[in-house]
Amino acid sequence: MTSVTTTCRDLAELLPAAQTACRLLFQECYKAGISNIFITETYRSQERQNYLYAQGRTRPGQIVTWTLQSNHKSRLAWDIAVGPPQSLYDVATLGKVGAIARKLGITWGGDWVGNIDRPHFEVKSNWTPPKGYKLEGQVVVPSNSKMQVQLIVEDKPKEENALTNTTWNPESPAMETAAEAFLAQAIQEGVIQASHLKDLQNKHMTTDRLLGLYITIQQRRNNN
Template identity: 75%
Template sequence: MSSSVTTTCRELTELLPAAQTACRLLFQECFKAGIKTIFITETYRSQERQNYLYAQGRTRPGQIVTWTLASNHKSRLAWDIAVGPPHSLYDVTTLTQVGAIARKLGIIWGGDWVGRVDRPHFETRANWKMPAGYKLENQVIVPNSCKTKVEVIVENKPKEEIKLTQTWNPGSPTMKTETENFIAQAVKDGIVQELHLKDLQNGAMTTDRLIGLYITIQQRRSNF
């Protein structure tokens, strides 16, 4: 995904698989707890962007926003969140509630750090495994804008039926072409990676993933 040091990446698919699953599970459990207004503000961060942010408040004007040049954001294992209306952007009560849920899931919360508390920050290790007793529902909508709320779509279908419907079926050549053009434009705009387009063209795209891409693209475009 092409971006400049001033551009924030909010795409969940830019994280490593373990972090993607951990983040989705966190949002799912927050939804179940009635916390639905949280959203992603940053996922992957290049070393160049990390250097740029580190300079803020030091060699560049502004308030200090990071204390390290070696953030797990650049390792694709961390994500930041914020809180949507009617709460303040970094509402302490809400972030503390999310942090408590993260602990149960084995996810590291920046609010637990001593000395340099970072409540909006969450990260996981590359070998993170889903804790016993938890499962990820078929669709977990993880917002990257305050304009969308967290949503979990549960489909109570037999495993065989779910397996048959996982791969996206366009229904018609026209629908396939229109969808490919939509994703291709998003790749050209630097919103999603080209691998998504290739998977779509090769028939390896799932319905769940395509819905997530569509929401991500629409949210990013609405923020421009």
């Protein structure tokens, strides 16, 4: 069990509808030229919500939440922040993200009356992408300010897509171990999220996605 002081930033901890909504939001932000945003929290337990609510009330510090009930604990909400060169919660950037969220049917905390929460986004459990919107490729959703949003779309012949969209099967224990070690190192470096390694271990990783991750990791390492 994680500590109440620990923030969960793993997109895989959200319900499927929220995962898709979040990825679609980051995709559309990327297409709009907003690539310096990142996840600061996804799932939040009731114990952590109680802990945060106590801050500024029965525990020292400034008030950070006004409710004991949150869609974070329902795995349907996520918070974001803004990376350099803007400030962490740059109002202009969050406003642009909020406008995109509205088009996608995603609730933005910046639209709330009274208790405005600009970094907060959430959906209902039955949310589906609006007409005209879909995930167009592998969306890299950053979990820290060192990363940038990316959309990896590979334009390949249908015959090749039929091959690469299948689940990756190295048929070699040594190669599988090497791939796991490669992703684990990238997670430790903060380049990718832990959910990618989980998908690899659970046999949910496709060949084209693994290739895209490899390219992304190498690019990040070169830039650093």
